[in-house]
Structure formats: C-alpha cells, structure tokens
Amino acid sequence: MAITFARRMEGLKGSEIRELLKLTEKPEIISFAGGLPAPELFPVEEMKKISTLVLEESGTAALQYTTTEGFPPLREHIADRMNSKNKTNIDKDSILITNGSQQGLDFSGKVFLDEDDVVLCESPSYLGAINAFKAYQPKFVEVPTDNQGMIMEELENIIKTTDRIKMIYVIPDFQNPTGRTWPLERRNKFMEIINKYEIPVIEDNPYGELRFEGENLPSLKSMDKKGLVVFLGSFSKIFCPGYRIGWVCAPEEILSKYIFVKQGADLQASTISQREISKFMDIYDLDEHVDKIKAVYTRRRDLMLKTMKEELPEGLEYTYPEGGLFTWVELPSHLNSKVIMEECIASNVAYVPGGSFFPNGGKENNFRLNYSTMPDEKIVEGIKRLGVVLRKHMEVEAESL
Missing domain, CATH: 3.40.640.10 (Type I PLP-dependent aspartate aminotransferase-like (Major domain))
Incomplete structure (x- = not known):
C-alpha cells in the first residue's frame, strides 16, 4: 500500500544551514556558514x-x-x-x-x-x-x-x-x-x-x-x-x-x-x-566566562570587518554588529548568492546564502557570514578567497550591463 504523510510534510525541507554544514566539514574549507560558538572556549x-x-x-x-x-x-x-x-x-x-x-x-x-x-x-x-x-x-x-x-x-x-x-x-x-x-x-x-x-x-x-x-x-x-x-x-x-x-x-x-x-x-x-x-x-562565575567569549568574538568581528573592507569589491554593503555572531552582506540586486556559493565552495570558502532567511522568498542577493568560529588566520584567508570570487562575478556582471 502507498504511504500517505500528513499534509504538513509537503512544505517542509531540510535546513539549508544544516545541509551546508555537512559540506563544510571538509577540513580544507574555511566555513563562515554555521552559527557555531568557538569550541576552544568551552570550559x-x-x-x-x-x-x-x-x-x-x-x-x-x-x-x-x-x-x-x-x-x-x-x-x-x-x-x-x-x-x-x-x-x-x-x-x-x-x-x-x-x-x-x-x-x-x-x-x-x-x-x-x-x-x-x-x-x-x-x-x-x-x-x-x-x-x-x-x-x-x-x-x-x-x-x-x-x-x-x-x-x-x-x-x-x-x-x-x-x-x-x-x-x-x-x-x-x-x-x-x-x-x-x-x-x-x-x-x-x-x-x-x-x-x-x-x-x-x-x-x-x-x-x-x-x-x-x-x-x-x-x-x-x-x-x-x-x-x-x-x-x-x-x-x-x-x-x-x-x-x-x-x-x-x-x-x-x-x-x-x-x-x-x-x-x-x-x-x-x-x-x-x-x-x-x-x-x-x-x-564558577558565568559572567567571567562570557567575558572571555566576548573578548575573542570582538577581536574576530573587528578582524573580519577590517579584512572585508580591504578585500571585498566595492558595490556591496554589510552590517556592523555591536554583538552576536553574524554580519550580513548585501550584493547588487542582479547577483545571486546561491549561484556564487557554488564557486566559493570550489575555492574552499563557505557562507550561508540569504534567500532562505526570507520566508516568502525572492531575495537572493544577500548572504550571512559568521565570525565566531574560525581562528584569526582563517578569517583573513577566507575573506580573501571570498573577495576573489565576488570581484570576478561583479566584474562579469558589470561588463554585461
């Protein structure tokens, strides 16, 4: 007999972030995709x-x-x-x-x-x-x-x-x-x-x-x-x-x-x-533990934003978070971050395409970067790789306009 599932299952699909994390488990990939805390800070x-x-x-x-x-x-x-x-x-x-x-x-x-x-x-x-x-x-x-x-x-x-x-x-x-x-x-x-x-x-x-x-x-x-x-x-x-x-x-x-x-x-x-x-x-003092986390994340946020300013092409915008784990990048409207992501994975760097964060869809020119997990040297190298891919796509699009 045929198996019949509840109607609610029709609209469900796996988390794009969880699927991306499977891809980024390869040690050679510098991943800014997950919202993972820094494991070296676990007590x-x-x-x-x-x-x-x-x-x-x-x-x-x-x-x-x-x-x-x-x-x-x-x-x-x-x-x-x-x-x-x-x-x-x-x-x-x-x-x-x-x-x-x-x-x-x-x-x-x-x-x-x-x-x-x-x-x-x-x-x-x-x-x-x-x-x-x-x-x-x-x-x-x-x-x-x-x-x-x-x-x-x-x-x-x-x-x-x-x-x-x-x-x-x-x-x-x-x-x-x-x-x-x-x-x-x-x-x-x-x-x-x-x-x-x-x-x-x-x-x-x-x-x-x-x-x-x-x-x-x-x-x-x-x-x-x-x-x-x-x-x-x-x-x-x-x-x-x-x-x-x-x-x-x-x-x-x-x-x-x-x-x-x-x-x-x-x-x-x-x-x-x-x-x-x-x-x-x-x-123990949980506040003291949280202060250690904040010190590391502050440094990594500052490093990521500094490197983004130096290495990413002009024509995009990104947020300056006062805390938390993420910055959000907005590309020119004609670019698709999911398409660009495929080339980024080939260059061993990853982010989360932004379209899935809009429940009604239709906005693919954004992506999320996480700065909490990667050590300093990988933040710099990963943003450099990302800059190379983005610059290429923005130059190609500019030529075609």
Whole structure:
C-alpha cells in the first residue's frame, strides 16, 4: 500500500544551514556558514570536575527523571540572571527548561498556530524559526526592516490590514542573520503597538549577552505589562551548545500550555545536563566566562570587518554588529548568492546564502557570514578567497550591463 504523510510534510525541507554544514566539514574549507560558538572556549576542564561532583553528590537523582518544568535551582539561576541582564522581574515559576531554544520555537508554533494563521516577522528572519513554524502551516508576513530593525509604522499598517495574526516573532538583539539591534525607541514603540492590539510576541534572545560595545538595552519582556511576551533564552551561545539547554519565560497562562506540550513531546530536558549547568553556576562565575567569549568574538568581528573592507569589491554593503555572531552582506540586486556559493565552495570558502532567511522568498542577493568560529588566520584567508570570487562575478556582471 502507498504511504500517505500528513499534509504538513509537503512544505517542509531540510535546513539549508544544516545541509551546508555537512559540506563544510571538509577540513580544507574555511566555513563562515554555521552559527557555531568557538569550541576552544568551552570550559572542558571545569566540566570534568563538575560532572564528577554532580555524580558524587547526587548521582541517582542526576540520572533519574525530573519535573517537566526543570531542575528548580537552575530555574532560579536563570530567573536571577534574566532579572540582572534583561531587566525583568520574574521568579523560577515563570521558567520552563527546554532542549535548546529551538524547541521553544517549535513549541511556540504548536501552542499558537493553526493552518493559515499569520506570523509576522522581520525581513529577513532566522531560518530555524521559519522552518519550525512552517510545520504548523501558517502564512508569513514579512515586516519591512532597516538597519535599526523592524519598522514600526510598517508593522502597525500590517496589523491594521491583516486578518488572523496569531503571533509576532522577533530577535531584537544582534539578530540572526543580520546582526542588527533594535534601539530603545523602537522597543518602546513596538510594545506600545503590542499592548494596543494585544498580539503575542516571541522574543528570541540567544545572543543578547554577547554585546561587544554600547549600552545594554532592556528586553521586550521587561516592558511587558499585559503578559504578551514569550522570551526564549539559551545556554548554547554563552556556555556549551552540546548540553542542549534553553528555556521559555512566559506568564502562567501561556507557560502552562508550553508545559503541557513539552509533556507530550519529551517529558523533560536532560536531568544531568540541567544539574551540571546549575552546579557550574554555583561554583564558577558565568559572567567571567562570557567575558572571555566576548573578548575573542570582538577581536574576530573587528578582524573580519577590517579584512572585508580591504578585500571585498566595492558595490556591496554589510552590517556592523555591536554583538552576536553574524554580519550580513548585501550584493547588487542582479547577483545571486546561491549561484556564487557554488564557486566559493570550489575555492574552499563557505557562507550561508540569504534567500532562505526570507520566508516568502525572492531575495537572493544577500548572504550571512559568521565570525565566531574560525581562528584569526582563517578569517583573513577566507575573506580573501571570498573577495576573489565576488570581484570576478561583479566584474562579469558589470561588463554585461
């Protein structure tokens, strides 16, 4: 008999980034494609000690099931950290531990979206979120975005003229893929609009602590007076992604739905991973660890942007991120970054073509570069290789015009 899949499977495809990472596993390729943290900064020696300590102190509990909500001391650490870093006023009962913030994205779709409901998002937006939401068969409306993030006048016009808006997905801090950050004025205006129309917001914040310069800005969650903002956080970029520990912070009415969904999905996140991260935060200074990460990433960002200025051809634009992991390059409109990528791979350098970051497609003249993973000498060499390929394509196109 023929196998029949659910209709939702028709619109799904593998993540372009994950497929690219398979290509770039070859040691000769200098990859700016992934959003990977620098592995040399993982606290391996400290975690050897922590792992032993957790097993010695509470081995049977660490290897047992725990509550769906998560290990209470870790949730307390997260609440304290959010109150300090994100200007919120919450306690552990507002926190659900997830398997990475990606699970929080999937749960957001499951909690809020029916088929043909509308999701508003920045343009471009995070590919992993787009793919997570697509499983629930919504329609995406891209809100025009400039170098300071989502344009609020455009947002309100869309809300006024669009039916069935179920949620808005945003990354206000060091956005993936562009690296852009919303200024305070935009955040205030956004929350004014949200409170007026009472639309749920998914605030994705995996990079917020990785600020290299400038002033820390309050999270949207800290401005939430009506219980409309769901905050997604993660230890992946500030600690170790291999633990797969993230969290959802939301008011009780909404969080209870996420808890119910998680019970049906996987019961709970890893007990031992939660206890090990919590024990690390008991013994060591996570802020000190994050400062080490920021110092390395600041240097690599500066080096990448300096080399781009020297080696890339004129006629393209790129963002200057104040933190996070990415810069975003815009080519002349007639160039296709996916086509150019094939030649880059042949030259042993890789980026992520930008088209997939636009949920409705149609914009192929952009690409994303990551500066966190490659060491300094490979950043320089990789940008030089990229410059050679881009210069060739831009010269050929210029001759044909």
